[in-house]
Amino acid sequence: MTAAVSTTDTPLNASPARGSIGISRKFKAYLALTKPRVIELLLVSTLPTMIFAQRGFPSIGLILATLVGGAFAAGSAGVFNCYIDRDIDKLMHRTEKRPLVTGEVTPREALVFAWILGAASIAILWFGANPLSAWLGLGAIVFYVVIYTMILKRRTAQNIVWGGAAGCFPVLIAWAAVTNTVEWPAIVLFMVIFLWTPPHYWPLSMRYGEDYRNANVPMLGAIAGAKVVSVQVVLYAWAMVACSLLMVPVGGAGWVYTIVAVAAGAWFLYESHALYKRAQGGDVSNKGAMKVFHGSISYLTLLFIALAVDPFIGSAIVGG
Structure with a gap:
């Protein structure tokens, strides 16, 4: 199924007031x-x-x-x-x-x-x-x-x-x-976000699985069971946390970043495993899936705040 790209100027669900909406709207x-x-x-x-x-x-x-x-x-x-x-x-x-x-x-x-x-x-x-x-x-x-x-x-x-x-x-x-330039630390950060994306979006697709099925969009959370999705979330979460720690030897990150990467990573892994446990027991809920979704945002925010603070107060652990 392909994405249709049309140049038509007709909205799909046109509002009668379309032409008269105010500037603010x-x-x-x-x-x-x-x-x-x-x-x-x-x-x-x-x-x-x-x-x-x-x-x-x-x-x-x-x-x-x-x-x-x-x-x-x-x-x-x-x-x-x-x-x-x-x-x-x-x-x-x-x-x-x-x-x-x-x-x-x-x-x-x-x-x-x-x-x-x-x-x-x-x-x-x-x-x-x-x-x-x-x-x-x-x-x-x-x-x-x-x-x-x-x-x-x-x-x-x-x-x-x-x-x-x-x-x-x-x-x-x-x-x-x-x-x-694009150096190795940038590539490590690229990979952290790359590995973060599936455990961020797949719980969302679990929550809105019916939406994606109605639109015939094959998001994993919509076409696979919660048991399958939860396994993938855990695997990607572990890979993401491991990758985040590469900023220590590769990027020269210091103790501030390292402590936050370990602590926030451990917390997100706990939430991911909790989702997995509930899913394997057939007890996963939309609320549980969204908890991992929102938790992934908090994790990434904390990680990058630590990255910003680290140059000022965190001495490099490797090569410093």
Whole structure:
């Protein structure tokens, strides 16, 4: 099943008041298309990575250019995603209120907005940081829109594994903005987020499994039983925590990062195993799945806060 890309200007569920909505409502509709919660989560990793790469605070101008350019790139990808997926968004309760479904924004308006955001992101990163970060920003957009949304999402239950790599690009962009290179510590952080993505999204797909089945999207949590999904969550969680500890020998992380990586990792592993235990006993609930989903966000936030603090008060454990 392929993602249909139409240029029609007719909303799927047009609102009679579409043409007369106020400026404030229109602005909110455009903002919603960018998936601001996703952007917020991506930016959680950007500034800490820049601080760690610099071993201090980069210039304010560089920070702003990287954050704004990265946010625009993520927003562009989000709008393209909403444009392409508008046919299935109307079939899922979780997404049925998106602006392209309600008619608050037309497909043509969304497509123009996506291109503008994408072009702006590349320009901001190119001139505000460096060309390498701009190319990585472009790569993130293309990967999310083409590889994930258009090719993988509707074809394979492993869609979020490989497609989720787009969400790992912010750490590469951040590192490149500071150093004009992509070094091993950046790759380790990339892999941490890559391995974090399945135990983050699969519990969500367990919660909204009926939605994905209605839309014929083969998310693992929708097509496989809780027993299978919980095993995968545990395996990826262990790999993620192990990978996070590579920042000590590879990136020269100090004791602050190490303590948080071990403690937060142990806590998330506990929650993942709790989900596994309930699933194997046939007692898993939506609440239990969402606890792991929200816990994964807390884990990643704590890890990157520690990464940002570490250069200031955490002496390197290896090679220091």
